[in-house]
Amino acid sequence: MAVFTPVTLDDLTPWMTQFPLGKALAIKGIASGIENSNFFIRTEAGEFVLTIFENLSFEQLPFYLKLMRRLADHGVLVPAPIANANGNLVVALHGKPAAIVSKLEGESQMSPLPIHCAEVGKMLAQMHLAGQGFEIVQPNLRGLAWWHATVPLVLPFLNEDKQALLRAEIHHQDAFASTASYQALPSGPIHADLFRNNVMFDGERLTGFFDFYFAGCDTWIFDVAVTVNDWCIAPETGVLDLARVEAMLAAYHAVRPFTAEEAIAWRTMLRAAAFRFWLSRLYDYYLPRDAEILTPHDPEHFERILRLREAASAPALPQN
Ligand SMILES: Nc1ncnc2c1ncn2[C@@H]1O[C@H](COP(=O)(O)OP(=O)(O)OP(=O)(O)O)[C@@H](O)[C@H]1O
Numbered sequence: 108m109a110v111f112t113p114v115t116l117d118d119l120t121p122w123m124t125q126f127p128l129g130k131a132l133a134i135k136g137i138a139s140g141i142e143n144s145n146f147f148i149r150t151e152a153g154e155f156v157l158t159i160f161e162n163l164s165f166e167q168l169p170f171y172l173k174l175m176r177r178l179a180d181h182g183v184l185v186p187a188p189i190a191n192a193n194g195n196l197v198v199a200l201h202g203k204p205a206a207i208v209s210k211l212e213g214e215s216q217m218s219p220l221p222i223h224c225a226e227v228g229k230m231l232a233q234m235h236l237a238g239q240g241f242e243i244v245q246p247n248l249r250g251l252a253w254w255h256a257t258v259p260l261v262l263p264f265l266n267e268d269k270q271a272l273l274r275a276e277i278h279h280q281d282a283f284a285s286t287a288s289y290q291a292l293p294s295g296p297i298h299a300d301l302f303r304n305n306v307m308f309d310g311e312r313l314t315g316f317f318d319f320y321f322a323g324c325d326t327w328i329f330d331v332a333v334t335v336n337d338w339c340i341a342p343e344t345g346v347l348d349l350a351r352v353e354a355m356l357a358a359y360h361a362v363r364p365f366t367a368e369e370a371i372a373w374r375t376m377l378r379a380a381a382f383r384f385w386l387s388r389l390y391d392y393y394l395p396r397d398a399e400i401l402t403p404h405d406p407e408h409f410e411r412i413l414r415l416r417e418a419a420s421a422p423a424l425p426q427n
Pocket residue numbers: 109137139140141142143144145156186208209210211212304317318320
């Protein structure tokens with residue numbers, strides 16, 4: 108159950124009159140998802156998704172909604188936010204921020220083949236390029252500063268071995284973040300959570316990226332690493348599947364060539380991407396917010412991946 112704020116058709120009908128979508132005809136809560144209240148809605152203009160944001164504020168939301176609007180306008184397949192009569196993309200519903208976006212066709216591909224990974228790599232590169240020059244700068248709120256704030260909170264729950272791993276990795280990431288190679292990495296708005304459950308496919312055709320609510324400004328190569336660490340692994344072990352890694356990286360590189368600094372950063376970024384989700388999963392596991400996280404994700408999955416990425420060299424990035 109992921110509807111924290113219920114909405115009925117009677118609630119929706121007067122609220123919808125501010126949107127150019129005709130009359131509201133039906134509303135249905137979406138069961139999956141752990142962050143927000145999501146609904147499929149049908150209006151005279153078609154099918155849409157209504158989201159009520161449970162944790163993000165009115166101040167934070169324009170970054171995400173305007174970014175999605177910009178990406179959609181540049182031909183990147185993402186849900187297009189719908190503005191109300193005053194041009195606002197975020198409007199209060201039951202006292203909380205809410206937005207309507209277009210509904211993507213298709214479903215998540217949880218057992219991707221190299222062809223799916225290539226589609227994701229290509230669209231990810233297109234997304235990075237389309238985000239260049241985006242006027243709102245909001246940092247990745249799960250970046251280095253958040254890691255430093257969060258590591259001390261989870262350390263008391265961990266055994267010595269895990270504590271040592273967490274400490275050593277944040278030290279390694281700090282050291283790399285101060286290098287000239289890191290400073291030279293291309294950056295801009297990134298999705299930052301492009302897991303398989305945040306992409307839709309219709310067969311082999313990618314129909315869209317969604318769930319942009321962890322997006323922020325950070326290095327593009329970190330976004331690639333997050334994506335590879337979920338799409339291109341054996342799910343039980345976290346070991347990289349070379350055919351899928353190569354398919355994703357080659358497709359990305361064909362649209363937006365990797366730089367020499369990114370090749371230097373690659374292995375550290377794969378570790379950073381594993382570390383980020385190990386840490387957030389530890390935090391959600393040991394310090395859950397109210398009753399919202401009903402089934403916390405398994406932290407050990409990303410601990411395993413971090414250990415693997417530390418121990419073994421990563422497949423090289425393509426270079427021109
Ligand atoms: N624009 C959209 N088009 C089609 N389906 C959507 C769209 N947005 C959300 N959904 C559906 O709603 C579900 C939950 O959405 P979403 O993943 O954004 O929720 P969430 O609360 O942020 O969850 P989580 O953080 O666990 O991913 C998705 O798995 C998807 O099936």
